[in-house]
Amino acid sequence: MTKIFKHPLIDIKLTKMRDKNSSHTTFKKNLNEIGSLMVYEILRDYKGKEKKVVTPTGSTAIGLAFDKSIMIVPILRAGLGMVAGIESLIPQARIGHIGVYRDEKTFQIHEYFYKLPDVEKDSDVVVVDPMLATGASAIDSINRLKKDGFSNIKFVCLVAAPEGVAALEKAHPDVDLYLAALDEKLNENKYIIPGLGDAGDRIFGTK
Numbered sequence: 001m002t003k004i005f006k007h008p009l010i011d012i013k014l015t016k017m018r019d020k021n022s023s024h025t026t027f028k029k030n031l032n033e034i035g036s037l038m039v040y041e042i043l044r045d046y047k048g049k050e051k052k053v054v055t056p057t058g059s060t061a062i063g064l065a066f067d068k069s070i071m072i073v074p075i076l077r078a079g080l081g082m083v084a085g086i087e088s089l090i091p092q093a094r095i096g097h098i099g100v101y102r103d104e105k106t107f108q109i110h111e112y113f114y115k116l117p118d119v120e121k122d123s124d125v126v127v128v129d130p131m132l133a134t135g136a137s138a139i140d141s142i143n144r145l146k147k148d149g150f151s152n153i154k155f156v157c158l159v160a161a162p163e164g165v166a167a168l169e170k171a172h173p174d175v176d177l178y179l180a181a182l183d184e185k186l187n188e189n190k191y192i193i194p195g196l197g198d199a200g201d202r203i204f205g206t207k
């Protein structure tokens with residue numbers, strides 16, 4: 001299932017991020033805020049488990065709690081820019097990290113880092129990366145998580161190219177994909193057009 005979020009707040013924040021004149025502070029702030037808004041929507045139909053609490057009036061209220069661990073897995077390094085926003089809504093979420101890089105000449109993906117907290121294999125895993133370009137790093141990262149035994153995996157990104165969406169849907173049809181925008185295409189350097197440039201550089205103010 002692929003879902004594109006249409007919400008004016010997301011569009012306004014994404015427009016600020018796309019603007020080449022926005023500072024890295026503005027970029028990072030809006031990225032985190034969109035991450036929060038998206039997770040809020042993703043959890044709309046969350047079932048969880050019933051939880052009873054005793055209130056200060058001495059009576060019992062029947063409420064809701066998370067029933068499994070939630071693990072957020074940013075793909076380094078741009079995915080890091082979405083973690084704080086998601087954690088602001090789900091502070092108990094555990095954080096894993098996957099580091100992959102794209103060879104500038106061959107466009108091949110190489111993994112250089114993989115470290116996860118000790119969570120149950122049936123945890124809800126949310127892989128985050130602001131950009132879904134060719135889909136190669138998302139596909140590789142999800143392959144790695146599945147190899148490790150995880151199966152409840154969602155992928156959350158801000159901006160995707162149609163090529164990346166098609167590749168990810170084909171490789172992992174069981175993984176729900178959430179986007180804030182579906183852009184036009186990839187250019188010859190595999191950047192998303194119109195896109196927002198190199199998300200890692202824009203988050204961390206590097207070149």
Ligand code: URA
Nearest residue numbers: 133191192197198199
């Ligand atoms: N990664 C980015 O940061 N930007 C793109 O446009 C494509 C991949």
